[in-house]
Amino acid sequence: MRKTIAIFGVMMALTSPVWASSDDARLTVTGQGIAEVVPDTARISLGVTKDAAEAGDALDQVAQVAQDIFARLAEQGIEARDMQSSQINLSPKYDYNRNSDTPPKLVGFSANTTVSVRVRDLTKLGPIMTAVTADGANQLSGLQFDLQDRGPAEDTARTNAVKDAISRAKVLAEAAGVTLGSVVSIHEGGGRQPTPVYGRMAMEAAQSDMPIAAGELEIGSSVTMVFELDQD
Structure with a gap:
């Protein structure tokens, strides 16, 4: 009987709530x-892509466009500290003939670079985006406003x-x-x-020089x- 009481007491201790x-x-x-x-302030990401038969030519074309963009940005009052090259890529291009068992044929190279720009005067944002696309920037991957x-x-x-x-x-x-x-x-x-505001909105704003709200x-x-x- 004592053993049964002891077990019952342990069960009550485990199931009863503890009040703080x-x-x-x-x-x-x-x-x-x-x-x-x-x-x-705003930050925009500009991309330049060029294709050529030779790797060196593709890189040279991208480099020339990038130089033109930097020069144009400087004319627009963008300081050197607000311009930054974030990446440079070079990749081969192949012609894949699906109706043939022959291996893919190398037909050229594609070079790409991305430039990040911080614009401290938002009244210049639309004209700047228009100017750099006219100089050869063919990609706008992002537009982000900040403080x-x-x-x-x-x-x-x-x-x-x-x-x-x-x-x-x-x-x-x-x-x-x-x-x-x-x-x-x-x-x-x-x-x-x-x-951030991406893609289509940024591209349309640049092409039309429309004011950006x-x-x-x-x-x-x-x-x-x-x-x-x-x-x-």
């Missing part, structure tokens, strides 16, 4: 904050995230019938990055806060 004291009660919430700001100094906007987003977390905590505490206590900890999560950027922040709770 009011001093240990915590509430964890996550708040989101956003700062809406007008961008003051030269993200610090103030990020601080505003953090402040809004903390306010949001506190507001959520107050609502939850009131609904649970407890009193919100002091802040135990604050942990900052990742922020939201500006969204930068709109607003949403700089985001996330915080997780832990509060003490007092039983009412």
Whole structure:
């Protein structure tokens, strides 16, 4: 009989809830904050691709176009620090005859280079994209708006995230019938990055020299806060 009672006591200990004291009660919430700001800078990625029978000729043609683009950008007021060659590629081109068992035939080479440009005066963005395409840039792979100094906007987003977390905590505490206590900890999560504009929109803007609307950027922040709770 004693053995049966002992086993029953162990089972009760395993299945019964353990209630924390009011001093240990915590509430964890996550708040989101956003700062809406007008961008003051943009980054565009320009590509140049040339085909030739010889590898050297393909590279020389790409190099010449790249030099013309750099010169044109300088004329538009772009400083050397805002122009950067990001990659240079050279690949063979083959003629594949599907109706023949003969191996593919080398017919030439394709050379490519990519130039990244930061534009600090957005009023020049459309004309710059038009000018460089006229000089031989035949690829526009990206257009991304940003801020030269993200610090103030990020601080505003953090402040809004903390306010949001506190507001959520107050609502939850009131609904649970407890009193919100002091802040135990604050942990900052990742922020939201500006969204790039790709492909067709950028190409059409360059070809037509149409004005480009930068709109607003949403700089985001996330915080997780832990509060003490007092039983009412």
